[in-house]
Amino acid sequence: MGILSHVGRFVLLMSRVFRRPEKFKVYAQQFWKEVDAIGLNSLGIVAIVSIFMGAVTTIQTAYNMESPWIPLYAVGLAVRDSMILEFSPTIICIILAGKVGSNIASEIGTMRVYEQIDALEIMGVNSSAFLILPKILAAVLIIPFLVIISMFLGIGGGWIFGVMSGVVTTYKFVYGITYWFIPFYVTYALIKTVVFAFLLTSIPAYFGYYTQGGAVEVGASGTKAVVYSTILILLCNLIITQMLLA
């Protein structure tokens, strides 16, 4: 199947996903389940990755700025900007594409293989909307919060490990993270997070929904879902950055 066919089928699927739900109450229950599955269950991995990213960025930045002309507070500034602009929104979303995306693709793919999606259709339920809409909405709502938490934890991790390893003092680090703060950077980060959240749920859902075959194909859908959503996240990152920051 060519790329254009995939795009066309994806657009058609999304047009069915964003139809009026049969019953808001049932969809709302699904939505809160997904908030738990996508958001709260990812908190641990987000925290670990963010703290270590912040810590490594601090140490690497400090060791790469040996010139006396560069003030030490630049370490805090570099950690803040790299976490807010790139690491938290992009890297966290790529990690979530792996964790959440493969889960979505295999869950929906298994439902397809075991005829559960057919069962929903026979009941008169819009299966695409019922299975995919709550996941997209939950991700678009909860992943920006995860990214904000990641920003704080990354900067916090950088501060703690920076001070512990002696590459920066608390005063210089805190001065750096408050120096020339541009609030639009956070807005930019959240805008791209919302786009990435849509991609990392809708693309795996697409591959899962159109799975055909058995266990091997379900596995293949999970792999394709992660690969394609990661590539599209990187592509959209470039486009959004060019549009909003250039």
Next chain:
Amino acid sequence: MIRIADINKSFGEKHVLKGITATFEAGKTNLIIGQSGSGKTVLTKCIVGLHSVDSGQIHYGDKDFIVMDFKEKKQLRQEIGMLFQGGALFDSLTVEENVLFPLSMFSDQSMSEKRDRANFCLNRVKLDNANKLFPAEISGGMKKRVAIARAMAMNPKYLFCDEPNSGLDPQTSIVIDNLIKEITDEYNMTTVVITHDMNSVMEIGDNIIFIYKGEKWWEGSNEDILKTENKEINDFVYASKYMRRLKAAK
């Protein structure tokens, strides 16, 4: 009543259904039989709209299914119950929640009324103590019964069963067959059962359609099937040594 006329369906080069015409009457257990790969499941999926047909007509009562839009099809499907080969129960829901699911989606009844209806359906299929169990915790026969209860929950006019006995022992198969027969009579449903189990054919086959290589080859009752001289159907019915010996003894 469901009427289908001149149904054709191909997958790429492969012509799977070739001009099938049939009528499935209400209050009767209509069986579609045939060898594996003959097109039985594809035909059923075409009738319920899971596959689109290349040409032909499908009428539910006086409603033309082919010309219906998305909304009308959704409406009609609330009158259809389907029992899938593997049960197709939702793994994350308990037995009771599975039966409650269509009611939660489409019924405006109170929660206690919905629960009463779900429990009634579960009692009807003789599953009283399994409400809180998950599909992974119950046997194959129980899964089929839960699937029947779920299919019954919305009081469907039409019931489709795709190989309801596959993977079941002969005794449980008879229980499932009898259950299908009983609810068909009780609610005057139009029931279509796909099977290649000769026990089912003899037990519940009011009207039997034999599909051979994508074509309707023969139609009759469970009494007619033993008398027919049609070679293909005889090869199918008397495939086992036991059945051949039985025929010779007659």
